[in-house]
Amino acid sequence: MIARSQTSIRKDVYRRILELGTVSKAELMQEFTLTSSSMTRLLDDLNAQEIIRVSGLGSSTGGRKPILFQTNPTYRYLLGLEISRIYSTLGLYDMQLNMLASVRWKMDPGMTPERLVDRVGQEVETFLNEHGLQRDKLLGIGVGAVGPLDRERGLIQKPEFFPASGWDEVPICELLERRLGVTARLDNGSNAALLGEHWALRGRSARHLLYIHAGIGLRAAMMSEGRLIRGAADAEGAVGQMIIATDGPRFEGRGNHGAWEAFVSVRTLEHRVRTQIKIGRPSMLGGRHPDDIRFADLIEALEADDALVKEQFTEAAAYLGIGIANLINVMHPDIVVLGGPLIEAHPLVYETAVATALKNTASGREYSPAFSLAELKENAVAAGAALMLLQEWEV
Structure with a gap:
């Protein structure tokens, strides 16, 4: 049962109707500590203000069919x-x-x-x-x-x-x-x-959700029991400073040596491919000036199965998986959602990152996280x- 103060019960009931989509009074009564008459008054009040609306009748279990409610999409x-x-x-x-x-x-x-x-x-x-x-x-x-x-x-x-x-x-x-x-x-x-992704996955009952975004930099967020986990400061990009290799490079001359973002990011990939072409490695991008090569060019070359570009994407994806494994071993999410331009560039990135993460995750008999591509993508x-x-x- 969910116990809430009277000042917040109206908001909580509304949010629960929003989450469930369509719900009966009886279903709400199973979750909130309200009397039947109090719940009726609350629903009647929300309906009268057009904040929620009646959406039809549910299936009967022997008596009258229950009235079903949903939020009013056009209220605001x-x-x-x-x-x-x-x-x-x-x-x-x-x-x-x-x-x-x-x-x-x-x-x-x-x-x-x-x-x-x-x-x-x-x-x-x-x-x-x-x-x-x-x-x-x-x-x-x-x-x-x-x-x-x-x-x-x-x-x-x-x-x-x-x-x-x-x-x-x-x-x-x-x-x-x-x-x-x-x-x-x-x-x-x-x-x-x-x-947004938690909303898109609401039918999967995800209690503990980890989100990783790989693009220009690396970002992460965690949710437990439907609530965002926050620290003492807003440091969403700080996850990129997690050390993957103590003797590794620094990202563009800043941050920690061997930091995650020094191995995994759009800018890192661009830099590594440019460097390899400058030293004479063969590639379909070799006819261009290395400094003019951008991420869109890398994606095009990867789709054409360019060996050099594929090698660099595979390596970056493996390091991405190692960092994800570290986060999983600390946070133990139910579902890990992966999104961002690097992950969406090609199935190779997602598949390699997930395989590497699972290989390095300390999963027991009762725990193994599920993985999902971000459903909402750029939205x-x-x-x-x-x-x-x-x-x-x-x-």
């Missing part, structure tokens, strides 16, 4: 925003987390904080016009961003590798609230993506940011 609408190093994504969602519209743009050298906020404002206006919505129908905007962050103050602090200048100590929530006239909430992109952060906003909503 949610915005989810990802702010990342390469692309940013904005999505419009209903109250059942169905994506109604989405737009993605490149984070080029001109995409300063001011330009981004203005772009978000323009895209929101387009969303509202296309769907015939008034601004007061928006519940707010959730933001998942590259850290480090000051989540409570709504600040993006000192992110690395942004193409544009001006991204230090940015009060992103304040700027968005001023531009859009709605509430804004901030969390790091890994946590937001984990929330995971935006969807999770919208869900974060919904979870914080005081119904």
Whole structure:
């Protein structure tokens, strides 16, 4: 049984209906310490305010068919925003987390904080016009961003590798609230993506979920019993400083020697392939100037079964698996979700990383984690940011 204070019971019941999709009063009574009459009054009140709605009748077990309830998807609408190093994504969602519209743009050298906020404002206006919505129908905007962050103050602090200048100590929530006239909430992109993927996997009853993102850098987030695990500081990228080999290289001359990110990242792969081509290793990319080779070129060469590029991807994927095994051995998740440009580049990366992780995981007779590719892919952060906003909503 779930025991909650009277001040939060309304919110908890709403969230449970959201999670289950469609539910009867009897099913809710099994989980909450409310009398039958109290639950009836609560459901009637939510229904009268059109926050939830009757969705039909369930199957009878001998008496009257039970009334089924679900959340009202059009009661309000949610915005989810990802702010990342390469692309940013904005999505419009209903109250059942169905994506109604989405737009993605490149984070080029001109995409300063001011330009981004203005772009978000323009895209929101387009969303509202296309769907015939008034601004007061928006519940707010959730933001998942590259850290480090000051989540409570709504600040993006000192992110690395942004193409544009001006991204230090940015009060992103304040700027968005001023531009859009709605509430804004901030969390790091890994946590937001984990929330989104947990939502996508809700039918699998994942109690302990680990999310790994491999792209420009490495990020990770962990959830236990449906709650995000947070530390004393926002350090989503710090997982990349986990030491894989004490005598290993440093990532671009910074951080720990032998750190995970020195072996596994988009930038590391680009650097290693360029170096191998410079010393004369044969490759279909050999006709190009090494410094002009980008990750998209590596993917194209990998799909063409280029031996050098395949070797480098395989090695990076094996190191990815070693780091994942270390995290599994500490955290013991039920499910490990893998996402990000590096993992999505080719099945070879996912398969090699999972095989290596399982080989190095201290699994017992009663424990063996399951693995899953990120289902929401490039929309995971935006969807999770919208869900974060919904979870914080005081119904």
